[in-house]
Amino acid sequence: MSLPLSDEIDRAAHLLEQGRLVAFPTETVYGLGADAENPAAIARIYAAKGRPSNHPVIVHLAPEADLAYWVSAIPTAAQSLIDAFWPGPLTLILPRAAHIPAAVAGGQNSIGVRCPSHPVAQALLRAFKGGMGGIAAPSANKFGHVSPTLAQHVRDEFADGSVDLILDGGQSEVGIESSILDLSRLHTHGPVLLRPGRITALQLADVLGVAPAAPDAAAPRASGTLEAHYAPQTPVAMVASAALPQVLQQLAAAGRRVVLLHWSDSQHADALQLPSSPAGYAHGLYAGLRVLDAASADVILIEAPPHSADWQAVNDRLRRAAYDSTGILERLL
Structure with missing residues (x-):
């Protein structure tokens, strides 16, 4: 470029x-x-x-x-x-x-x-x-x-x-x-x-020399801090790695079209794998969400990343992206 x-x-x-x-x-x-x-x-x-x-x-x-x-x-x-x-x-x-x-x-x-x-x-x-x-x-x-x-x-x-x-x-x-x-x-x-x-x-x-505090009720408003943000048009659901195979099977049995964003190994056909490092995952996250959003699926299933401190920023974005889709799996199943 x-x-x-x-x-x-x-x-x-x-x-x-x-x-x-x-x-x-x-x-x-x-x-x-x-x-x-x-x-x-x-x-x-x-x-x-x-x-x-x-x-x-x-x-x-x-x-x-x-x-x-x-x-x-x-x-x-x-x-x-x-x-x-x-x-x-x-x-x-x-x-x-x-x-x-x-x-x-x-x-x-x-x-x-x-x-x-x-x-x-x-x-x-x-x-x-x-x-x-x-x-x-x-x-x-x-x-x-x-x-x-x-x-x-x-x-x-x-x-x-x-x-x-x-x-x-x-x-x-x-x-x-x-x-x-x-x-x-x-x-x-x-x-x-x-x-x-x-x-x-x-x-x-x-x-x-001191750890920053978490946001409080009186904190200034700031960009990208609303509960629902960074969201594709397709509903988003976060699923733990161990539960993925069962959830994918249930959605398939219900006739739902699913696209998957994952970081560990998966055999799902309509899937996009991102790197397993926080920096690599973040680099490809939004472009990946846009690609999957264009697939016109019933849901974008996201394999939940680890919960360690170095994944905090990625987990923050994914939580906000999925906020308005709360309960989507129950509705699809």
């Missing part, structure tokens, strides 16, 4: 400066970008995605950008994490600077910021407003759907023409969204992991 040329990057930056929408690759998933300081442009993101306006988006910054322009405080803990993990798949929730539009934060006093490592994302951020601007960019898909990890996924989602330009940077390396860590309430709650990702709770604890 050849990366976009500099003139295409410049065109994308110009479109953003005009208040238009540009989809671009990051190392996690593709983002749907707009000028983070333009409330009208941010509103176009929400309209294109069908996203609730109180659901905040993440602001992406170039490595050289002035973080202090975007936030009102940079705690020591934040700087330590930035030094350790930026550029990379870590979003920090910090107090929003007063002059930054509330629209980008879903009306909250906090704001999510990150510095992506993908070379196309970095080139775009450096071209946009001389590298000092911020690009608000949730995942480039309709709200609640499976996130895109290829430019074609974005084209499929927005065939309506609501996206002005799509930069193609190949398949996203990580394949699931960034870890989100709330540091906006350190004095009262300490660091709080709102969404797990490639950067694990253990890695964060190694830098912070």
Whole structure:
């Protein structure tokens, strides 16, 4: 995959400066970008995605950008994490600077910021407003759907023409969204992991000197934290490895068409196997769900991954993808 040329990057930056929408690759998933300081442009993101306006988006910054322009405080803990993990798949929730539009934060006093490592994302951020601007960019898909990890996924989602330009940077390396860590309430709650990702709770604890807490009822709203999210159109059911053969047999006896996403050995005909490592599985997860969703099956059966800490982010995405399908096996059988 050849990366976009500099003139295409410049065109994308110009479109953003005009208040238009540009989809671009990051190392996690593709983002749907707009000028983070333009409330009208941010509103176009929400309209294109069908996203609730109180659901905040993440602001992406170039490595050289002035973080202090975007936030009102940079705690020591934040700087330590930035030094350790930026550029990379870590979003920090910090107090929003007063002059930054509330629209980008879903009306909250906090704001999510990150510095992506993908070379196309970095080139775009450096071209946009001389590298000092911020690009608000949730995942480039309709709200609640499976996130895109290829430019074609974005084209499929927005065939309506609501996206002005799509930069193609190949398949996203990580394949699931960034870890989100709330540091906006350190004095009262300490660091709080709102969404797990490639950067694990253990890695964060190694830098912070304390394990991040689980989300609490008063935590800031953040991207991708609703109970139902990342969902294909086909119902999804998670099944433990030991129970798979019996469940597959029962569904076949009931005349149901089943597609299977698995990581261990399986003899099922309509199946897609992902790697048995957390990183490899995450890399192929969303593309795999999209392939299986296109099969028009009665259900996507997913072999439940291990429950160890290094699988936390994958299990988080699968749980949310299956949330609206609770009870589907009972109904099919």
